[in-house]
Amino acid sequence: MIIGSRPLKFQVTVDHDQCMLCGRCVDNCSYNVYRMEDGRIKVNSRNCVACHRCLAQCPRDAIMIAERPCDYRNHPVWTDRVRENIYKQAESGKILSGGMGNTGDYPIIFDRIVLDACQVTNPSIDPLREPMELRTYIGKKPRKLDITYGPGNDVELNTKLVPNLKLETPIMIGHMSYGAISLNAQMAMAKAVSRIGSFMGTGEGGLHEGLYPYQNNMIVQIASGRFGVDVNYLNRGAAIEIKIGQGAKPGIGGHLPGEKVCADVSCTRMIPEGSDAISPAPHHDIYSIEDLKQLVLSLKEATEHQKPVFVKIAAVHNVAAIAAGIARSGADAVVIDGFRGGTGAAPAVFRDHVGIPIEAAIAAVDTKLRQQGIRNEVSIIASGGIRHSADVTKAICLGADAVYIGTAALVAMGCRVCGTCYRNLCAWGIATQQPDLVARLNTDEASVNVENLIHAWTLELAELMGAAGINSIESLRGNRDRLRGYMLDESMLDVLDIKPVGA
Amino acid sequence: MCGIIGVIDKTREAMDGSAIREALAIMDERGNGEGAGYAAYGVYPDYADLYAIHVFYDNIVEPKEKVEELLETWGMIEHDEEIPTYESGRMKKVHIPWRYFFRPNRKLMPQSDTPDDDIVTHLVMTVNTTINGALIFSSGKNIGVFKASGWPEEVADFYRVEDYEGYLWIAHNRYPTNTAGWWGGAHPFNLLNWSVVHNGEITSYGTNRRYIESFGYLCRMYTDTEVVAYLMDLLARKHRLSPEHAVRALAPPFWEEIERMEPSEQELNTAIRLTYGQAMMNGPFAIAVASHDSLVGFSDRIKLRPLVVGEHDQRLYISSEEASIRTLDPAVKKISMPRAGQPIVGRVVA
Numbered sequence: 001m002i003i004g005s006r007p008l009k010f011q012v013t014v015d016h017d018q019c020m021l022c023g024r025c026v027d028n029c030s031y032n033v034y035r036m037e038d039g040r041i042k043v044n045s046r047n048c049v050a051c052h053r054c055l056a057q058c059p060r061d062a063i064m065i066a067e068r069p070c071d072y073r074n075h076p077v078w079t080d081r082v083r084e085n086i087y088k089q090a091e092s093g094k095i096l097s098g099g100m101g102n103t104g105d106y107p108i109i110f111d112r113i114v115l116d117a118c119q120v121t122n123p124s125i126d127p128l129r130e131p132m133e134l135r136t137y138i139g140k141k142p143r144k145l146d147i148t149y150g151p152g153n154d155v156e157l158n159t160k161l162v163p164n165l166k167l168e169t170p171i172m173i174g175h176m177s178y179g180a181i182s183l184n185a186q187m188a189m190a191k192a193v194s195r196i197g198s199f200m201g202t203g204e205g206g207l208h209e210g211l212y213p214y215q216n217n218m219i220v221q222i223a224s225g226r227f228g229v230d231v232n233y234l235n236r237g238a239a240i241e242i243k244i245g246q247g248a249k250p251g252i253g254g255h256l257p258g259e260k261v262c263a264d265v266s267c268t269r270m271i272p273e274g275s276d277a278i279s280p281a282p283h284h285d286i287y288s289i290e291d292l293k294q295l296v297l298s299l300k301e302a303t304e305h306q307k308p309v310f311v312k313i314a315a316v317h318n319v320a321a322i323a324a325g326i327a328r329s330g331a332d333a334v335v336i337d338g339f340r341g342g343t344g345a346a347p348a349v350f351r352d353h354v355g356i357p358i359e360a361a362i363a364a365v366d367t368k369l370r371q372q373g374i375r376n377e378v379s380i381i382a383s384g385g386i387r388h389s390a391d392v393t394k395a396i397c398l399g400a401d402a403v404y405i406g407t408a409a410l411v412a413m414g415c416r417v418c419g420t421c422y423r424n425l426c427a428w429g430i431a432t433q434q435p436d437l438v439a440r441l442n443t444d445e446a447s448v449n450v451e452n453l454i455h456a457w458t459l460e461l462a463e464l465m466g467a468a469g470i471n472s473i474e475s476l477r478g479n480r481d482r483l484r485g486y487m488l489d490e491s492m493l494d495v496l497d498i499k500p501v502g503a
Numbered sequence: 504m505c506g507i508i509g510v511i512d513k514t515r516e517a518m519d520g521s522a523i524r525e526a527l528a529i530m531d532e533r534g535n536g537e538g539a540g541y542a543a544y545g546v547y548p549d550y551a552d553l554y555a556i557h558v559f560y561d562n563i564v565e566p567k568e569k570v571e572e573l574l575e576t577w578g579m580i581e582h583d584e585e586i587p588t589y590e591s592g593r594m595k596k597v598h599i600p601w602r603y604f605f606r607p608n609r610k611l612m613p614q615s616d617t618p619d620d621d622i623v624t625h626l627v628m629t630v631n632t633t634i635n636g637a638l639i640f641s642s643g644k645n646i647g648v649f650k651a652s653g654w655p656e657e658v659a660d661f662y663r664v665e666d667y668e669g670y671l672w673i674a675h676n677r678y679p680t681n682t683a684g685w686w687g688g689a690h691p692f693n694l695l696n697w698s699v700v701h702n703g704e705i706t707s708y709g710t711n712r713r714y715i716e717s718f719g720y721l722c723r724m725y726t727d728t729e730v731v732a733y734l735m736d737l738l739a740r741k742h743r744l745s746p747e748h749a750v751r752a753l754a755p756p757f758w759e760e761i762e763r764m765e766p767s768e769q770e771l772n773t774a775i776r777l778t779y780g781q782a783m784m785n786g787p788f789a790i791a792v793a794s795h796d797s798l799v800g801f802s803d804r805i806k807l808r809p810l811v812v813g814e815h816d817q818r819l820y821i822s823s824e825e826a827s828i829r830t831l832d833p834a835v836k837k838i839s840m841p842r843a844g845q846p847i848v849g850r851v852v853a
Contacts, residue, residue, distance in 0.1 A: 118706070122703070133757060143778075144741075147743070147744060147771075164777065370713060373718070375717060469786045470706050470785045471785060471804065472804075474776070474781060475706065477710060478714075481709025482709060
């Protein structure tokens with residue numbers, strides 16, 4: 001024991017005057033913080049991850065959780081986190097990993113962009129009284145229409161549209177696999193999107209039979225592990241997404257710990273029970289853009305050209321050129337996942353240091369596709385740190401067609417962003433496969449929460465559009481004139497192609 | 504505010520500019536004296552097959568030399584002259600309006616199906632973005648735009664619009680907001696055959712501008728109206744949509760309406776919205792668009808700006824106000840108010 005104990009990350013205290021010894025905290029804590037001993041609730045704070053399940057269940061508000069009650073000696077370079085990571089690695093000799101998104105202290109560009117509203121010279125539009133159109137089509141669109149005008153009023157449309165996804169709101173739920181999250185969590189989100197007229201991703205965990213009733217609102221994913229993929233899977237989805245990379249861990253594959261591979265997950269993923277599900281860093285049949293094109297076309301062939309095919313990449317430095325390559329591969333949409341994107345587990349060094357923010361990536365991709373005259377070839381779906389309706393609105397103004405939310409949907413189901421998804425102990429029944437924990441998540445109730453969230457954001461988006469004098473989402477998309485940068489430097493304004501406030 | 508008016512004689516019978524001057528002036532309340540203009544079709548019969556290029560020069564030394572050099576590079580100037588103007592009161596020749604009758608050398612643009620038009624478009628974009636002190640504000644065949652800062656009657660008298668005869672006129676009375684009342688900012692805006700007058704503000708300008716720029720058009724006038732001319736050029740000339748379908752793209756029906764249509768109409772309208780979503784214009788507007796053979800009027804999808812239509816035998820009138828139509832034609836037979844987004848189209852029959 002060279003290093004010894006470190007200060008507590010969280011300190012749990014129980015107010016024994018308030019406590020009625022109901023034992024709910026003991027029952028609910030899946031991390032073994034609480035025990036009942038000698039007629040009192042005793043705690044082991046070291047186990048606490050601040051998931052707040054106990055707080056949420058305590059009928060007497062008797063529990064208090066404090067973060068880092070013990071200070072390290074303050075140092076601006078050798079921060080608490082830096083020192084603790086060194087202790088951990090000195091002991092383990094391993095790569096540090098963590099759940100949820102980027103924890104780096106980077107400025108959030110969305111928070112330095114402000115939206116516009118009408119005054120005097122043009123009227124704002126009241127969405128309660130006037131139609132407000134948020135319908136969004138995701139997929140390839142023709143660059144021009146070819147119409148033949150015959151004698152009289154004879155009109156013939158020679159251009160045929162390829163299948164697009166029809167969304168009633170530009171907010172979808174991104175890919176979180178069965179395995180990473182529970183079937184109940186997927187089920188709740190699937191119910192929500194099917195009621196709201198939107199879509200969600202399966203992740204790379206296959207499509208469980210229980211989700212078949214919602215398959216028309218699900219996008220099936222093909223990732224480098226090819227888990228759960230067969231032609232039945234492809235044909236069930238409303239669209240197919242090839243996952244090349246993920247914002248939380250660009251350039252590396254995925255890892256589902258064997259603990260989470262229960263019998264049902266094993267069947268859905270088509271892998272042995274209890275085995276680690278490791279997706280390789282690259283797809284071993286995609287070593288170049290022309291290989292991607294072949295996969296896109298094979299998937300289209302396999303599904304008789306009835307399913308839009310998306311390609312998801314992490315937002316990396318050269319994202320614009322990569323997206324332009326994808327636009328030429330026959331893909332119908334490019335999904336860009338920014339460096340604040342969430343994850344069940346990622347090496348912390350990737351999560352916090354690799355990739356670029358989604359705001360800059362959207363702007364760069366949209367601009368590049370326009371410069372090359374191929375913007376209609378693909379839709380842009382943005383994800384990675386979309387926290388509220390203003391982020392959605394700003395993403396669309398920058399050029400996105402729609403967004404994926406991930407973490408926000410989980411938070412709507414109770415997730416406290418504690419970041420321990422990889423331990424299979426999620427006390428909320430979201431990121432776990434333990435039957436008793438999963439059973440805590442009531443799919444009907446949780447689906448209402450998710451639906452409410454998307455509905456509320458959609459209402460806010462409609463209000464923001466109305467205030468800007470816009471009654472259709474097409475006129476918001478790429479409308480960077482309606483954004484201003486606040487305290488952004490000139491080079492960032494150039495990348496975003498927006499003016500500063502006051503200009 | 505702003506006031507717009509347009510008239511087309513479907514049999515191409517010529518009208519001089521005196522009546523439209525009166526009709527525009529009756530709407531002085533809608534402007535503020537900082538901009539007015541007229542576009543007339545059929546005004547240069549002697550040079551009908553040449554492009555009539557109108558230029559504002561800040562002086563007739565450097566910019567003029569550069570423009571002429573560029574024109575000579577791309578074709579031949581068959582005739583040129585200063586546009587006659589008549590200073591009076593506060594109407595001073597702030598810019599010197601000049602006109603060229605130009606024949607492009609189509610061999611210089613072999614890659615194009617419409618080399619003449621593309622050469623002229625290229626010249627307009629190049630002059631307006633690279634030559635200081637020169638602005639091409641009119642570039643169609645047998646078309647003339649006459650505009651300046653001032654009240655409608657002042658601008659009309661400055662150019663003596665009554666001396667011009669056209670079968671189609673559109674005119675505009677401006678109350679500027681987005682840009683100061685400079686001559687280039689006055690309407691009509693013109694590119695090739697297309698001329699546009701516009702009352703309102705396009706809240707989708709950012710989207711429309713980025714869209715049209717990806718097709719090589721350059722927005723240079725610091726006002727939202729010019730995108731309408733470029734969009735019409737793209738949709739109706741390059742993509743060969745009918746004027747009705749071009750307008751449908753700019754102010755499409757709501758999805759709810761599309762869903763109630765017959766299957767073939769539904770397919771067509773869905774295709775237009777999907778393909779041309781970025782061309783859709785939002786915000787309050789009433790617009791009249793003229794080309795050689797048609798006058799099209801339309802408003803935004805919820806009609807936040809007025810638009811009135813008048814008919815009298817072979818003539819169709821479009822205006823912000825009924826009073827101005829009645830001034831133009833006291834015997835007008837039928838006055839109506841089109842629904843939001845509904846295109847009003849007058850076409851020449853001969």
